[in-house]
Amino acid sequence: MFSTLDMHILEILCEDARVTPREMAVMTGSDEAQVNAALDSLRAAGVLVGYQTLINWERTDREFVQAVIEVNVVPQREKGFDAIAQRIVQYDEVKSLYLMSGAYDLMVLCEARTLKELASFVHSRLSTIEGVTGTSTHFMLKTYKYGGMIFDGGRGDRRQAVMP
């Protein structure tokens, strides 16, 4: 059962994963032990999966390419799409994987250092998986928003600095 404390904790972590259990206790009017217990149970329930940082890599000199790949597959008896999805998630190039409604079945977000590496992933590994009947690759050109954050879009605080 989801408590108000759970909801507070998830909202705090969504905003800033660096907030400590002690600070969370202050912000929610509970004590540190309660927050730690809630964190443990959220992790155990698979609700809290990880704590990552949002980085705008386009601002660094790291070379990389990203693509969205639409994948059509033949679902397997009893296992549906899961068996193929479980194989695809294993690849390091795959950053996200979704089962979709509509014209194709799986959407793969993948990343590699060079175009060549990405091309090789698609034609020699992804499309050769048994059950994959077709792929369509779209390269990403620029990130505007990711994980709820607007990249390069910060307009700053436009409010009047002091108001009654």
Next chain:
Amino acid sequence: MKYERMINRRVADVPPSGIRKFFDIVTQMPGAISLGVGEPDFVTPWSIRDAAIQSIEDGQTQYTSNWGLESLREKIAAYLRMRYRVSYSPKDEVIVTVGASEGIDLAMRALVCPGDEVLIPEPSYVSYAPTVTFAGGVAVPVKTSAADCFALTPQALREAITEKTKALILPYPNNPTGGVMSRGQLMEIARVLEETDIAVISDEIYSELVYGGHEHTAFASIAGMRERTITLNGFSKAFAMTGWRVGYACGPRELIAPMFKIHQYTMLCASMQGQVAADRALGRAFETGFEDVRTMVRSYDRRRRLMVENLNDMGLDCFEPLGAFYVFPSIQKTGLTSDEFCTRLLMEQKVACVPGTAFGASGEGHIRCSYATSLENLNEALKRIRAFVQSL
């Protein structure tokens, strides 16, 4: 030109806002953090903005009815009935105003005759006393204190009432203190008023922003009080729509009719786009069960606790505010006046707060800190305030 003779004495005699000085310094000071902001740090949700854009594209560029858009008034009436159990006819008991601020002005001009007294619990929002003065009345401050969590007490009210008392302003949840009044406390106020003909102007603009299990009570929902109460509210705080300038005034038709007369001849109507946006805001809130508002309130609540805990910890005693988005700590232990504290804090640590005296003389010894700013800013500001207090 003899401007002194040209300008209305009543206007000339009202002192300028004490906040201006801080505003001018902060805007010129790089790296300053402002806890002086008086509006939400959320931008109006996109679907609301989109409704206004759509209305421009559709050519909705006309006046609306003087009362305001009919569908908006119906939603406002439904909202007040559902949320606060107070019932108004959207036909002639709800005026859509240019912010709740216009409602304050309309109420004063409709009620106050020269020499009439209007009771104003203080500390409170800076506009009340000047609007009373502009209307020719006499603003009578009624002191509230931290010991009572800045609630108006029946004793203080009774002592302030004279035969000239025309109206009482009830500014809860309160800016700048964050104080609220429970249903029980309001019923005690009602008991003092019921023998009188004193009107109540209940400014409930922060009604959605309450915490710690407090439930907002609309004063008009208390038995016998509807007939004397003008309820003021708006979209600025609950829906992050300050710049749209849309509020509303509700009351019995006998009180609303004279206010409407002034509104009709002066403001005509609130802007079409603001009203369309407000209509969408309430429509969306009904559809989603006020989910956005609740998420926003949870976010404020966490920052509120962070502020109260830290300010108390550094020795600035802070009662627990259960409303709005302000904390109002006492700075008496530092030996500085509110103005000295705020000026030095700004110059030495680049944090802007508002001296309590900006909200009435009884605000001396306190400062107002708004927590409607990012967690990151709040943590940095708290660090700097702590350093400042330790340096004294």
